[in-house]
Amino acid sequence: MRSRARRFVELATTPLVPSDFWEVLDPLRGGANPRGRIVAVRPETRDAATLVIRPGRGWAGHTAGQYVRLGVDVDGVRQWRSYSLTSPPRPDGTITVTVKAVPDGVVSSFLVRRAAVGTLVHLDQAQGDFTLPLVRPAKALFVTAGSGITPVVGMLRDGAGGLDDVVLVHSAPRREDVIFGAELRGLAERGGLRLVERHTATEGRITPEQLAELVPDMTSRQTWACGPNDLLDALRETYDAAGRGDRLRTERFRPAVVAVGEGGTVTFADSAVTADADGATSLLDTGEANGVLMPSGCRMGICFGCVIPLREGSVRDLRNGAVTTAVAGDDIPVQTCVSAAAGPCRLGI
Amino acid sequence: MTTIQKQDHNPIAHLTAEDIANLGRELDALREKVIASRGASDAAYIRRVIKTQRVLEMGGRAVLLASRYKPAWFVGTAALSVAKILENMEIGHNVMHGQWDWMRDPKIHSTTWEWDHASPAEQWKHSHNELHHTYTNVLGKDNDLGYGIMRVDEGQRWHPAHLGQPLWNLINAIFFQYGIAAYDLELGKNLATRKRRQNPAFKARLSATLRKVRRQATKDYVVHPLLSGPSAPTTLAANLTANLIRNLWTHSVIMCGHFPEGVETFERTSIEGETRGEWYLRQMLGSANISGGPLMHLMTGNLSFQVEHHLFPDLPSNRYQEIAPHVRDLFERYGLTYTTGSLPKQVVSAWRKVIRLALPNDFLAKAPASAPPARPAARREVAEPARVAVAGS
Numbered sequence: 001m002r003s004r005a006r007r008f009v010e011l012a013t014t015p016l017v018p019s020d021f022w023e024v025l026d027p028l029r030g031g032a033n034p035r036g037r038i039v040a041v042r043p044e045t046r047d048a049a050t051l052v053i054r055p056g057r058g059w060a061g062h063t064a065g066q067y068v069r070l071g072v073d074v075d076g077v078r079q080w081r082s083y084s085l086t087s088p089p090r091p092d093g094t095i096t097v098t099v100k101a102v103p104d105g106v107v108s109s110f111l112v113r114r115a116a117v118g119t120l121v122h123l124d125q126a127q128g129d130f131t132l133p134l135v136r137p138a139k140a141l142f143v144t145a146g147s148g149i150t151p152v153v154g155m156l157r158d159g160a161g162g163l164d165d166v167v168l169v170h171s172a173p174r175r176e177d178v179i180f181g182a183e184l185r186g187l188a189e190r191g192g193l194r195l196v197e198r199h200t201a202t203e204g205r206i207t208p209e210q211l212a213e214l215v216p217d218m219t220s221r222q223t224w225a226c227g228p229n230d231l232l233d234a235l236r237e238t239y240d241a242a243g244r245g246d247r248l249r250t251e252r253f254r255p256a257v258v259a260v261g262e263g264g265t266v267t268f269a270d271s272a273v274t275a276d277a278d279g280a281t282s283l284l285d286t287g288e289a290n291g292v293l294m295p296s297g298c299r300m301g302i303c304f305g306c307v308i309p310l311r312e313g314s315v316r317d318l319r320n321g322a323v324t325t326a327v328a329g330d331d332i333p334v335q336t337c338v339s340a341a342a343g344p345c346r347l348g349i
Numbered sequence: 350m351t352t353i354q355k356q357d358h359n360p361i362a363h364l365t366a367e368d369i370a371n372l373g374r375e376l377d378a379l380r381e382k383v384i385a386s387r388g389a390s391d392a393a394y395i396r397r398v399i400k401t402q403r404v405l406e407m408g409g410r411a412v413l414l415a416s417r418y419k420p421a422w423f424v425g426t427a428a429l430s431v432a433k434i435l436e437n438m439e440i441g442h443n444v445m446h447g448q449w450d451w452m453r454d455p456k457i458h459s460t461t462w463e464w465d466h467a468s469p470a471e472q473w474k475h476s477h478n479e480l481h482h483t484y485t486n487v488l489g490k491d492n493d494l495g496y497g498i499m500r501v502d503e504g505q506r507w508h509p510a511h512l513g514q515p516l517w518n519l520i521n522a523i524f525f526q527y528g529i530a531a532y533d534l535e536l537g538k539n540l541a542t543r544k545r546r547q548n549p550a551f552k553a554r555l556s557a558t559l560r561k562v563r564r565q566a567t568k569d570y571v572v573h574p575l576l577s578g579p580s581a582p583t584t585l586a587a588n589l590t591a592n593l594i595r596n597l598w599t600h601s602v603i604m605c606g607h608f609p610e611g612v613e614t615f616e617r618t619s620i621e622g623e624t625r626g627e628w629y630l631r632q633m634l635g636s637a638n639i640s641g642g643p644l645m646h647l648m649t650g651n652l653s654f655q656v657e658h659h660l661f662p663d664l665p666s667n668r669y670q671e672i673a674p675h676v677r678d679l680f681e682r683y684g685l686t687y688t689t690g691s692l693p694k695q696v697v698s699a700w701r702k703v704i705r706l707a708l709p710n711d712f713l714a715k716a717p718a719s720a721p722p723a724r725p726a727a728r729r730e731v732a733e734p735a736r737v738a739v740a741g742s
Contacts, residue, residue: 008572011564011567011568011572012568012572012573012576013568014564014565014567014568015463015464015465015561015564015565016403016463020403020456021403021407024400024403024404024407032455073389073392073452073454075388075389076387076388076389076390076391076392076393076451076452077392077451077452077453078452078453078454079453297474297475297478297479297483298478298479298482298483300483300625300628301663302478302482302483302662302663303447303474303478303479303482303483303662304445304446304447304450304459304460304474304478304663305474305475305478305479307447307450307459307460319377320381320384332453333450333453333458333460335447
């Protein structure tokens with residue numbers, strides 16, 4: 001019955017869908033992805049801020065420690081990035097992400113410095129298995145650095161009560177750079193956890209050996225680590241060498257830097273074709289020369305008949321040299337007739 | 350080769366290959382300037398137009414639920430007509446051109462947009478974006494020149510069937526959305542032989558169009574009248590009227606783009622080896638603008654800046670107005686004629702051409718009294734870009 005009523009409404013709105021009209025009345029509805037609205041922005045440190053977001057219809061909730069892909073329009077262009085959720089599931093339904101502005105970071109700078117209350121954001125459902133198990137471990141260790149604290153703070157806020165023996169070793173350049181510093185120190189004072197702060201500007205980066213000195217029973221603890229890749233790699237080696245690899249869970253923040261060069265290997269993912277291309281040959285020509293059934297049109301950048309999604313990697317606009325970069329999940333449509341590989345790239349065709 | 354070899358004036362005879370290359374570079378720079386400054390206010394503009402259009406459409410259709418009352422009928426029909434015109438012109442046509450693809454909003458994107466029109470987006474994008482915009486005004490390649498049913502240039506061979514073209518044009522204006530759908534299907538060509546009729550690709554396109562036509566007609570002529578209950582007959586009439594108004598309006602605007610006197614056409618061979626500068630030049634000579642205020646620009650989907658649109662079909666439509674003075678300045682500096690005029694003037698000019706060319710070329714020449722004053726401009730020798738290219742290479 002419901003689907004029949006829906007079909008009738010669709011007949012009345014074609015070629016649009018009913019949600020296109022709903023959206024006019026309620027911007028939080030409509031679209032395949034859930035949307036949300038920023039309801040508060042709280043500064044955390046000089047270069048980090050927490051955004052409180054009220055998700056709209058279709059948001060399925062999350063588990064502490066998970067991350068969400070967040071889409072925001074920066075200077076009119078939809079940009080997607082992943083951020084750890086720093087809130088536990090809350091009764092009022094709001095969620096928070098805490099963003100650290102990275103130098104030249106288009107999205108992080110926007111969110112920390114320019115995003116205003118009321119801004120509409122696009123969301124994917126929460127993802128990731130960097131979470132606490134239902135049966136809480138007897139002894140837990142969290143090793144974090146910089147914004148790596150963000151998924152862990154979500155867990156601490158959610159599960160701290162259920163954990164008896166928690167150690168948190170957190171690295172940041174200076175005391176004032178510690179995101180959630182006051183909250184973590186307060187938690188430690190109340191006996192909720194043992195907090196070890198490492199200020200890397202004066203003490204340098206922590207090594208697994210130093211960590212073992214600070215936490216002698218580290219490999220016997222269920223461990224969650226989030227931070228730079230070399231720290232995570234070193235920890236992985238240590239736990240594996242101790243035969244305790246199953247006790248370590250890591251969360252990597254995807255590297256934002258994609259190799260950008262002249263030309264590169266182009267993968268036409270759905271066609272199972274891979275080809276090397278120079279920086280002057282269009283993706284369209286490369287695809288066609290290698291037997292990919294490429295959509296094409298005017299071949300001069302005006303008709304948009306050749307647009308296909310860039311799944312991963314970088315391409316350069318042959319007309320002005322502008323580089324477009326996608327990371328997994330982005331699917332940025334590009335004009336293949338006027339774009340060339342700028343490093344390895346993967347196309348959705 | 351130009352279309353009208355016999356003509357006494359070539360509008361680009363004074364330009365060297367280097368001039369044309371410079372012209373191309375200046376236009377490229379202008380394009381880059383707009384691209385570099387595209388941003389949040391442009392995005393806000395198109396979203397505002399889309400929102401306005403949807404509010405108008407919802408409002409219009411809501412008012413038409415009571416269409417048996419005359420004031421409701423007029424208000425509702427007016428709102429729906431404006432909504433349909435906005436949807437086709439400022440939104441649909443421009444979104445499908447990829448003007449807003451840079452926003453990376455999957456809902457306002459050339460690859461996903463479907464418009465309130467009989468022709469499916471896919472087919473429109475092929476015949477319009479790809480064929481018409483690439484081969485603008487090239488005889489035999491750009492079917493927009495008379496839509497394959499009319500003779501709108503002296504260079505097109507006369508046939509007695511053209512005698513009826515003022516009537517065809519009127520009928521086409523009334524049923525314009527179906528005319529375009531048929532045109533996108535190249536019905537004339539594809540129904541001509543059995544082999545073409547049986548071609549699976551054509552049959553697939555035909556059934557896609559028929560599906561779209563059915564869905565569109567069901568919406569306007571069945572579902573919304575039914576929803577109106579006792580107002581069903583008047584709502585049906587209102588929807589027919591709104592579609593008619595949209596058809597007449599879009600037909601008039603589009604006629605003004607390439608048919609008025611002063612617009613040049615090109616021979617098929619003239620585009621062989623065409624450079625970017627020459628392509629630009631062809632767009633400049635092959636298009637005509639409509640003068641007017643902001644409302645005119647909005648309701649024509651900024652095709653009132655047809656020249657600017659043809660130079661840069663993928664720039665956001667709201668920016669054509671700001672580049673128009675620069676483009677006009679280029680026309681002046683390079684000694685070219687910027688064809689523009691008010692909507693009534695251009696519509697009359699285009700209709701005049703349709704009527705004049707219903708007859709053989711020399712027919713009216715023998716009766717000078719009836720020749721239109723704009724005639725000398727149209728009779729000028731037309732550009733010969735290919736020869737320029739060869740000379741330059």
